[in-house]
Amino acid sequence: MKSRLYEAHAEAESFYRQQLHDRPRGWAAEHLCNRGLGAVLAPDSRWWVGYAPDGWSRLVGHLRKTGFDDLEIVGAGLAFVTKNGYLVDRFRDRIMFAAHDHKVRPVGFIGRSAGNRLRYLNTRNTEIYSKARTLVGLDAQIGKLQAGAVPVFVEGTMDAAAVSLAGDEWAGLACCGTAITHEQALMARAPTWTDTVVVALDGDAGGRLGAVRSLPVLSEVFDEVLFARIPDKQDPAALHAADRALLRDALASARPLADFAIEVELDKWANVLDHLSGQVNAVRAVAPLVASLPARRVASEIARVARAVHLDEQIVSQEVVAAAGQRLGPRPRRPQQRGASVVDVELDPPDYSRSP
CATH class of the missing domain: 3.40.1360.10 (Dna Topoisomerase Vi A Subunit; Chain: A, domain 2)
Incomplete structure (x- = not known):
């Protein structure tokens, strides 16, 4: 079943791209050009961008003609069933971007609307798609x-x-x-x-x-x-x-980024740095961030934090050393072959619902 979901997305990807190319003067192409992104429309562009045409079941009709049944289309998250029993495209009149998984397979889409509708619409969670497990681009x-x-x-x-x-x-x-x-x-x-x-x-x-x-x-x-x-x-x-x-x-x-994160964290404690407890808690809050810096920068950052919280450098240093001990552990090994494009991981991160 999973293989059919991947195949349905590959077919949908081709369909959406052709729809965009068939409308060189449509609002989707015009919007991309107005945003300075017209280069992604070029025939030799490596960027995949498409268009979901207006209409209730344009993609559904295309997928049916190419051999996909309704259960496969719904299972892929490309359509849904209305209360009256009709199968309707999930994406209609939207600029389409494909989301790819760790094997660089299209497994979902993000659609951008033109009007007052929900600006961005993602594929719903399916057997092969979770936003937290994909990247666009x-x-x-x-x-x-x-x-x-x-x-x-x-x-x-x-x-x-x-x-x-x-x-x-x-x-x-x-x-x-x-x-x-x-x-x-x-x-x-x-x-x-x-x-x-x-x-x-x-x-x-x-x-x-x-x-x-x-x-x-x-x-x-x-x-x-x-x-x-x-x-x-x-x-x-x-x-x-x-x-x-x-x-x-x-x-x-x-x-x-650690520099910025330290500044953000210290700002949270600015109103209590006149008390010892506030000073110590501020140091403990930023110590893991300081410990994450390259070794050559840790000493100077300890001095900077000590000045900011009005504590002795030795106290700050002790907290950083303690934080460093807590965060030590094996780093994920990078692929041995240069240019690998597949990550062999089976993680199940939480699903994040905020759209782009």
Whole structure:
């Protein structure tokens, strides 16, 4: 049964792509061009982008003609049954991006609407799809990653495309939300030659909190985790649309995510740093973050934290050493063969429901 679900998605992927190419002047193509993403429409583009046509059952009809039965179509999450018993396409009149699993197979879709409807719609959870186990953009950029491009985690599908067009140095990967999972980190790491990753989530409270929370997840897989600060109320796609140089500057000026996380955490304790208990608790809160830094930077960061909380460096150092002892453990081994694109993991991370 699973094999038929994969086959249904491959057929749907082909169908949606053809629908977009058949409408070079439709709103979907126009929207992509207006966002500065017209390059993904080029015949030689490695990016997969499609269009789900308006109408109740255009994809359903196509899949039936190609040999899929209704149970397979529903099981794949590509359609649903109405109260009256009709089989209806899940995605209608939307720009479509394919989500791929750890074997780089299409297993779901994210659709972007034009009007006032729910802007982004994901495939529902199925036997082969969970948002936490997929990435958008990985299939198009394996070659870039193998050539040394730095993976950049972003929230939205168009953000990933924008990063990919910002330069050969970066490869945008959309986690489709603010939660970056361990399996997504492994998927990004498998074909990647560099030991560095960049987090460039949206410039709002949710995006910045998501970036901080991603630090321990990404630090288990990558040696260097950087943070690209996106301006307030902006996202990478918006920066790219305004001026490609703005996005390039944000990515090029990325700094260690641990530095940003330490600043965020210390800000939480700013009002109680005049008490010893507040000072000690602040140090204990940031100690794991300091311990996650490269060894060459730990001493200077200990000194900086000590000044910020008005404590002796030795006290801060003791807490960092204790935190380092707690976090020590085996790191996941990277694939032995350069350019591997398959991650052999059987994890079951939680399902995150926030859409891009």
